[in-house]
Amino acid sequence: xxxxxxxxxxxxxxxxxxxxxxxxxxxxxxxxxxxxxxxxxxxxxxxxxxxxxxxxxxxxxxxxxxxxxxxxxxxxxxxxxxxxxxxxxxxxxxxxxxxxxxxxxxxxxxxxxxxxxxxxxxxxxxxxxxxxxxxxxxxxxxxxxxxxxxxxxxxxxxxxxxxxxxxxxxxxxxxxxxxxxxxxxxxxxxxxxxxxxxxxxxxxxxxxxxxxxxxxxxxxxxxxxxxxxxxxxxxxxxxxxxxxxxxxxxxxxxxxxxxxxxxxxxxxxxxxxxxxxxxxxxxxxxxxxxxxxxxxxxxxxxxxxxxxxxxxxxxx
Amino acid sequence: xxxxxxxxxxxxxxxxxxxxxxxxxxxxxxxxxxxxxxxxxxxxxxxxxxxxxxxxxxxxxxxxxxxxxxxxxxxxxxxxxxxxxxxxxxxxxxxxxxxxxxxxxxxxxxxxxxxxxxxxxxxxxxxxxxxxxxxxxxxxxxxxxxxxxxxxxxxxxxxxxxxxxxxxxxxxxxxxxxxxxxxxxxxxxxxxxxxxxxxxxxxxxxxxxxxxxx
Numbered sequence: 001x002x003x004x005x006x007x008x009x010x011x012x013x014x015x016x017x018x019x020x021x022x023x024x025x026x027x028x029x030x031x032x033x034x035x036x037x038x039x040x041x042x043x044x045x046x047x048x049x050x051x052x053x054x055x056x057x058x059x060x061x062x063x064x065x066x067x068x069x070x071x072x073x074x075x076x077x078x079x080x081x082x083x084x085x086x087x088x089x090x091x092x093x094x095x096x097x098x099x100x101x102x103x104x105x106x107x108x109x110x111x112x113x114x115x116x117x118x119x120x121x122x123x124x125x126x127x128x129x130x131x132x133x134x135x136x137x138x139x140x141x142x143x144x145x146x147x148x149x150x151x152x153x154x155x156x157x158x159x160x161x162x163x164x165x166x167x168x169x170x171x172x173x174x175x176x177x178x179x180x181x182x183x184x185x186x187x188x189x190x191x192x193x194x195x196x197x198x199x200x201x202x203x204x205x206x207x208x209x210x211x212x213x214x215x216x217x218x219x220x221x222x223x224x225x226x227x228x229x230x231x232x233x234x235x236x237x238x239x240x241x242x243x244x245x246x247x248x249x250x251x252x253x254x255x256x257x258x259x260x261x262x263x264x265x266x267x268x269x270x271x272x273x274x275x276x277x278x279x280x281x282x283x284x285x286x287x288x289x290x291x292x293x294x295x296x297x298x299x300x301x302x303x304x305x306x307x308x309x310x311x312x313x314x315x316x
Numbered sequence: 317x318x319x320x321x322x323x324x325x326x327x328x329x330x331x332x333x334x335x336x337x338x339x340x341x342x343x344x345x346x347x348x349x350x351x352x353x354x355x356x357x358x359x360x361x362x363x364x365x366x367x368x369x370x371x372x373x374x375x376x377x378x379x380x381x382x383x384x385x386x387x388x389x390x391x392x393x394x395x396x397x398x399x400x401x402x403x404x405x406x407x408x409x410x411x412x413x414x415x416x417x418x419x420x421x422x423x424x425x426x427x428x429x430x431x432x433x434x435x436x437x438x439x440x441x442x443x444x445x446x447x448x449x450x451x452x453x454x455x456x457x458x459x460x461x462x463x464x465x466x467x468x469x470x471x472x473x474x475x476x477x478x479x480x481x482x483x484x485x486x487x488x489x490x491x492x493x494x495x496x497x498x499x500x501x502x503x504x505x506x507x508x509x510x511x512x513x514x515x516x517x518x519x520x521x522x523x524x525x526x527x528x529x530x
């Protein structure tokens with residue numbers, strides 16, 4: 001691991017001010033992904049700003065009947081929160097489908113959104129990777145691509161986003177609240193939060209340098225049946241090959257987002273409209289234009305069948 | 317300890333004991349230590365941290381890169397906690413911090429200022445075992461034993477998590493409190509890998525401590 005200096009701050013404003021003083025710094029909270037990547041020298045910050053004690057650890061109602069989840073709320077606490085379990089069960093279900101008990105105790109809401117891909121070529125510093133080292137190439141294209149993206153990828157990167165929670169958040173129309181180094185706050189729909197890889201796969205979100213996530217908000221509860229179905233190589237403690245997060249109403253209408261297929265949780269509004277017609281129609285809309293390799297072509301029928309299972313389960 | 321001339325401070329030398337690294341900072345007056353510091357290409361940044369481990373207060377000056385795991389093992393000599401993968405994948409390093417189990421390998425020691433940390437040594441020692449340690453012995457919940465301290469710390473915390481109503485992937489209904497069942501225990505213990513495959517005996521041990529018929 002490269003050496004770094006360390007400071008702990010007490011407030012979000014102090015965090016962004018510290019960043020402004022030390023360009024190239026990184027915020028650290030749970031650290032379960034960042035520290036792992038620092039050990040491999042994939043991340044090499046010269047300065048760490050510890051934001052784990054800046055507050056932002058509450059779950060509270062918003063003025064429009066929704067809910068605001070502080071950036072520092074731990075994954076365990078979010079999954080266990082009584083209101084989240086009651087009104088946003090999809091979030092609880094997605095969280096407990098991910099990682100391990102130990103990791104969920106540390107990992108934060110904002111950090112979960114910002115975790116980086118599990119592409120093995122991103123992790124292997126002997127391999128070219130445009131995300132890790134811009135311009136070096138992509139070893140996954142033409143390599144072992146079983147776990148890689150089938151939608152939204154580019155000639156520079158076919159990595160997927162590994163988060164389960166983000167899939168639930170996307171299906172529920174979440175938004176991200178931030179503060180920047182000038183103290184300005186803004187709200188970004190999660191749908192607009194992740195950048196397509198294009199020729200710059202190292203740029204993963206629309207956050208500016210030093211811009212800090214302060215909360216994730218969800219609109220008022222939509223009712224319905226909340227189902228998160230994750231397909232993986234092990235029954236527990238494995239990343240998704242694909243996952244389906246859905247909220248389905250009695251009349252068959254609903255929202256659906258797919259994990260494990262692209263650089264972000266995959267949600268297509270036109271696919272939501274197809275849900276009452278069944279999994280085949282909805283999947284066709286969701287994965288229109290999918291580009292597969294011989295190793296990940298299985299994801300197309302797997303998404304359709306998993307969605308069919310989810311819709312059948314929702315009917316009860 | 318023979319240290320080659322050209323490597324006045326080796327990583328191994330530093331890791332050989334907290335006493336060594338602390339001394340290098342505090343005993344700057346000693347000619348040897350000063351010479352060593354001057355010869356080193358650049359000294360890595362350090363920070364002070366104070367925390368309680370197994371009810372004993374400690375204050376350390378650490379290279380900022382030191383994980384909680386390395387602080388416990390290499391600086392405090394609490395070698396019960398094990399380094400398996402060092403990447404949060406195996407659970408051998410599991411300790412309990414402020415009542416919650418975490419992977420100590422994926423946490424910086426300097427971020428634990430003021431925390432209360434419990435390691436396997438703090439749960440119980442030979443002659444005065446924690447019920448979970450006793451149950452692992454009685455049920456043969458291990459073979460080689462390397463993952464066992466992490467398994468036991470995790471298991472103790474798992475029962476508390478169920479008591480606190482924290483749901484898991486296999487909890488059937490999010491509106492009902494979870495109960496101690498074998499599927500719940502297996503799911504909740506999935507972050508602790510046992511290469512010897514003692515899983516069924518580990519679950520037996522936890523069921524025994526929970527005092528339920530599962």
